[in-house]
Structure formats: structure tokens, C-alpha cells
Amino acid sequence: MSRSPEPDTDETAAAERLRHALGPVTAVRDTALGGGLYNSVRLFELADGRSLVLKTAPPAGTPCLTYEQGLLGTEALFHRLAAGAGVRVPAVLHHEPAGPRTPAEWLLLSHLDGTTWDAARDRIAPAERAALRRELGEALARTASVTGPAHGYPRPAAGLSAPDWPTAFAAMLRAVLADAHRFGVALPAPAGDLADLPRRFGRRLAEVCRPALVHFDAWEGNVVLGRTGDGGWRLAGLIDGERAFFGDPLAELVGLDPLGTAEDDPDLMAGYRSVAPLPPLGTGARIRLALYRIHLALVMRVEAVPRAYEGGFATWLATWSAGRVTEQLAVLDALAP
Template identity: 45%
Template sequence: MTLPRILDSAGLSAATTTPLGGGTYNSVYRVSAAEGEFVLKIAPEHQQGLTYEQRLVSTEATFCRLASKVAPVPEVVHTDDATYLLATFLPGEPVFGRDVDRPLIRRQLGDAVRAMHEITGPGFGYPQLGLHGTWTEAFLGMYGAVLADAERFGVRLPTADLTRHTKAFDEVDMPALVHFDLWDGNILADTGLSGLVDGERAFWGDPVAEFVSLALFGTIEDDPDFLPAYGFEFTDSARVRLAAYQAYLYSIMLTERVPRGSSDEAFERVITDALTRALGVLA
């Protein structure tokens, strides 16, 4: 559906659009209309991506419908649950690269993420791909899929045998709503936390998986503000699971560089080093 037809079907009047940067999969626009300010995401018609990159608009719509009840997340305004999503525009700017009151924002973030993780689902995994009865089955399948994607795109990845750690994964018995992309670019703030955006990569799974992007290339245990506000204490098995989720995300980041045409060798080394550290924990 074309941009004018989407805006018309949403019932917006006198609408104007401005492309927004930062999107790596969908096309993203800010929409200004008589009815208010919105964000519109339109899925690509033909883009070769990773296995899980299917119907991401549907996943984000599901995430927003649920998480907006308990956290500063955009509300769904209009969607076909397949190709586009119109959502409310949240105030603030991404905290990435900004001089902000970080301790305050991290404490508020801990509260918001804990509330989000209290939302539970009917099964484990990516909702757009079909759910599993156990987290162990779901996550081993997710990790296996990205390894298959890497082979398909000719990316050589160091890997780990995660089946050695199934007891740790078996401890997860409740499918929590996990955003899985909460790096500083997707956290908005003005005088305090004002938004968690871009929930298109969400899944039902282990809340510990959230801690990867929340401390990208580092460790959440070094954050003196987030964890106390969230209310979590690490165990040895949780550290093993965190390392596995780090290995998963960093494998995704290295693999997706090929279909996206990225050529930043310095950034690739940063990702590779982080992946190597995570695999060292799993060895």
C-alpha cells in the first residue's frame, strides 16, 4: 500500500510526512496531521534478511499493544498487522551520545523494563514464526537459525555448543515479553525517561536476554542504577544464559552486515571481540 493510501486509511487529515533516520529494516516516517503527531513504519517489499526478519511490523504491533499498558511505549493507532504500523509519537530524543541524567534514566528504565517483563505470553520464541513449549527449544532454534543465516550469507562465525547448557535454559519456565533491542538509540528521554521504541525484534522468552542490549558490548552487572531498580541478582546459571544471549545478538549483528551492505571494519572488530568474550564464558 502506498504512503498516501495508508494515511487515508488511518483517517488522518492534512497529513505531512518526514523520513526519520535510524531504521535498519523498515522505512520510518514522522507524520504530522490535524489529529496529532505519529510515527509510521512500512515494511520493505523485497529485502533479503535473516530468518527471523519476517512480519516484523506484526511483532512490533503486538509489542506496542501489550507494553504500552505498563511502560512508555508507543500506542498502536492503525495497522494491517503485516506491512505497516502507525503509532503515537513519543516526546524526547534518543539518549545515545547525549549528556543526560543517566543515573535517573537508568533507574526509571529498570522500573519500566521490570513492568514490561511481567507481561507473559502463550509460548516461547518469536510470535511471527510460531511459538514453542519450552524456552530451551525456542532459543536453541533461534541460535541455530542465525548460524544457518551466517552460512547462507557466507559469514564465518565462531560458535558455541549451547546444548551443554540446557539445564540453565530449562530454568526459564515463564515466557516474558522481551524487547531485545534496548540500546541507547531506542531509549528516549527529555527530563527523564520518555520512551522505549522499535520493538520489532521482540520475543517471548527469558528476561535476562534483555540485559544484552541494555549494556551493549559490556555487562549489565557494571550498571549501579539499572539492576537495583529492576530488582535482579545474578546467579551462575543466569550468567551462562546472558553469555548465550550475547553470543546470539552479536552473531546476528555480524551476519546482518552482509544483506545490509555494511563495510565498517572497525565496528565489525568491536562486535567480534564482544562475541569472543561471550563464547569464552560458554566454553
């Protein structure tokens, strides 16, 4: 389905990373975890009973989207900030940026016990799902309570941050359009029309005044659930905060349900609003949601080339992303002719 990064099979290097971060420790089991589409991921079970996750980025020079530079640094920052806001996330044990002696960035995290929501989906009763959606809404509201130093992605070197949200979002959108050109990805609408969207709807983007922390990838595969015996399911935490940015908290609704409309989920929204207010979903909010859906669909469409997606998934993604962009452009035209 995809060209995941080559697994980090060098056990000596992995053991050295553990010792570098933790001192003398013994790993009794080392398991490569699937599902990662960019970083390689390994689960280590230590002799002292701890379970840790080691994430390693692809080597420098691997084709990637502009925003994907230094993703593990973003993930480390997200987990630290979210934990401070009371959200259950993996603990950051060590982050090592790429450098002269480090060919690939890596991140060591604690492991959240449980199973991902998508893996448990068929075992969750409707009433349990409603309660979990409320818990998820509460967690995302707490995440959004964190205020960043600027809008956009948190790595200044990428040039995708700015003092205001309209400028930052314009840079984020321009970056993925430039990536499409660089990788030869056909766009479902003229590039100029897409690039003009932040100017066209700048007044609505300017309604966002505070750079809130946004996970932007809290779909069911990145939500961990736990249970005790045959007891009910509970939210164990959020993982994979590598797409995080500072901006409009409404964007979280797009990232957690890329294919749907999370704002129409009463349980999720009730959970969120039990912790913090969201703006009324009037014209301005719906315009911004449409803009974020276009942006995410473009990201997913363009990443297919450097990640070498193939087969049925690649075909589906190309068709879906084109339809999603066209659909949301029509929403924008209807809301603001």
C-alpha cells in the same frame, strides 16, 4: 554506513495509508527519519496537531534474517502488551501485514515527543543519568511482567517458538547460524560448536520457566527522553520493539547494552528490582547471559551482509563481533569447564 531500505517516497501511497487508518486527515508536514536499518520511517505532522510515525517494511523478497520476517507485527504486539503493563510506548493506530494488495507491511504509531537518549547523552548530568537508569530498569521490569503464550519469537510461521525456553533458544540460535551460511558470513567459531551450546547448557536454559516479554533492543537509541524547559530529564518511553520475543528476562540486560555488562549497573538493577525480582546472578544466570551475548553478536555480524553495511562501521562490527563471541565462549568455559 548501511543499506537502509529505500525510503517510501510515494506521497500518494503514504496519504492513502493515513486515510485507510484514520479516515480523512491532512498532513501538513512529511519528514523521512534516519537511523532505521531495516524499515523505512516517516514522521507526519497533521493539521489537527497530532504527530504520527509510519513505518514500512522492505518489499517482499528483500534479503533478511529469518527472524526479521513480519517485524512490524512483532513491534505492534510489543507496544500493545507493554502499554498494558504500564510502560510508556507509542500507541498502535494501525498495522497492515503484507498481502496481495499490500506489497510491504506497514505500521502506524503515535509519536513520542522528546529526544533519544543517545542524542541527548552529552547534556545529561551524572545524577540525572543515575535517575534515568533507575527509571529504565523499572520500565523493563514492567515489560517483563507480561507472560507470552510460548517461548521465542511471537510469529509461529517463522518456526522460532516452542513450549520451553531451551528449545526456543536453540531454534533462534540455529536460525542465525543458518542465515550465516545462506549469506556466506564467516563465523568466529566452528558452526557445530556454536549450534551445540543450547544442548551443552540446556540445564541452565531450563531454569527459565516463564516466557516473559523482552524488548531486546532497548539501547539508548531506542529510549526516548523528555524534559520541560530547563527541567530535569525523564523517561518518555521505549520505541522500536521489533526485536521482541518471549523468554528469559535476563536477556533484556544484553539487548539494552550490547557492548557492555548492564548487570553491573547498580542504578539500572535497583530500578528493576524495585518493581520485580531478578534471579541472583549466580553461575546459571551468568551462563545464560553469555549465551545471549553470543547470540546477539552473531545477529549483528550476520545482518551486515543483507543490510550491506560498509566502510569503517562494517570493519568495526566484524572485529567486535568476533571478539565478543570469543570472549563469551571463554566465559562459558570458565563457568562450566
